[in-house]
Amino acid sequence: MYKLLLLFLLSSSIICKEEKETGVTSAEEKFKIQGKVILPPEAIVEEGWQSKINIHVDYGKKIGFIKSDGTFTIYNLPSGSYLIQVIHKDYDFEPVRVDITTKGKMRARRNILIQPNAVNLVPYPLEMIPRGRIVYFNARNDGFKITDVLFSPMVLMLVLPMALMYIMPKIVDKDPELKKEMENMQMPQVDMPDMSEMLSSWFGGEKPKKNSKKPGPRNR
Incomplete structure (x- = not known):
């Protein structure tokens, strides 16, 4: 009996220590983010169009998928701020930031990089509509x-x-x-000296003097 009690206390202390190190407790509440991807009619005519779309949370830390009706749900999210992106190879979507309070209240707003403190609210659950088609090559x-x-x-x-x-x-x-x-x-700059003569006088030394005397007649 004492051995079982000692084993229980030891296991409880180990669990408490791990929770303290990670900073996450089992009582922490998790939330979910919901939304819908709305594509043009020509983009959903082919079979398996849902497989071309991924939902990225914070640049791919969590990845979600959409259902046949275009809806999606991201589970097990603690309170905080999350960047939601729709990744599609043919269409470009504007990212949306979702703020979750500790009480589970949701607030969706546009992610403006130039003005990160600006709050432009968007409807929640999210409605992700493409801004346009991606053009990879110019015609x-x-x-x-x-x-x-x-x-x-x-x-x-x-x-x-x-x-x-x-x-x-x-x-x-x-x-x-x-x-x-x-x-x-x-x-023309008449007052300026000739650069070639100046350099030759600096590096070549003085010019040899010419002998002004004429040679006399030689004796035969």
Whole structure:
């Protein structure tokens, strides 16, 4: 009898220790999030369309699935704030944030990244409607357009310099101050020394002096 009592006390102490370490007790209440995915009629005509949709909670920490009528339920959620996302390969859905209080009250709001503190409420249970169809590739246009030629890099490289050469003189003529500055920039700098001579004098030393005396006549 004493052995059984001792074993019971030992097991109880171990369970209490594990609950204290994890911070979760068996009495903590769990909640669920409900909603419905509303797709266009052309998206639900094929068989097995439900398998293309997943419901992600907090970027995939929990994953749910939808029923044949489009409804879904995420179970075993403690109180807190959760980001609900609908993942579909063809349609884009706006994520929704659901706040659950300790008393089980639900509040659904838009997830605005630019203004995270802004509260824009949405109906609950959730109604997830796609924002639009996902376009993976742009449609190729095989027809000829004159704009494609005009805005090509080669044409721009040729046309823009010619346009500047034609426009700049007219702009300079209308502004006397600008014209004077341009003339000063084009005048040769007579006061500036020759850079080649300066560098040669620095690194080459002094130039050898030429002998000014003329050689005398040689004796035969």
